[in-house]
């Protein structure tokens with residue numbers, strides 16, 4: 757089965773239209789004000805209305821409180837919540853129960869022990885997104901950094917997972933071949 761594709765950081769109608777035209781599976785909207793790709797709830801509402809069900813919309817949050825996510829959901833039609841901060845398994849489970857949406861948890865990876873943290877999210881998250889660990893003080897994602905994909909060679913898990921971090925046209929095929937990733941995020 758081909759890998760599913762998520763393009764993150766959509767912030768304009770043009771980018772959304774191009775993503776839909778490319779038959780991408782998921783479009784990500786960043787609700788993290790520090791990101792250069794951040795959208796307000798109003799802009800997100802307009803983008804999800806424009807998408808009108810033609811692509812699944814993922815709302816990305818970093819250590820957000822309940823009110824921030826509730827405000828985003830009130831304004832925009834989000835299909836999935838992606839948590840890209842230091843959210844614990846308990847917090848992930850709370851968000852899933854409270855908002856009734858699938859929750860993806862991003863985990864920063866630099867070593868095999870980082871990968872092992874995924875097991876703690878079984879039963880809480882719907883999918884784990886392995887992304888590159890970013891430098892202290894930098895954004896926790898969207899930095900164009902790749903991690904050592906050999907860490908994922910032969911990775912098997914009952915919990916669905918995906919790969920992100922530094923993927924581009926030149927390397928994404930190799931990344932999928934090396935890791936067997938069922939989903940890739942860019």
Ligand SMILES: O=C(O)c1ccccc1NCC(=O)[C@H](O)[C@H](O)COP(=O)(O)O
Pocket residue numbers: 763764765784786788791792793794816818840887895896897898899900901902920921922923941942
């Ligand atoms: O994209 C952002 O601005 C962002 C900010 C804060 C946390 C996560 C963010 N992006 C998350 C994603 O899902 C990216 O696709 C993923 O980190 C890979 O990014 P890149 O290496 O730039 O392709």
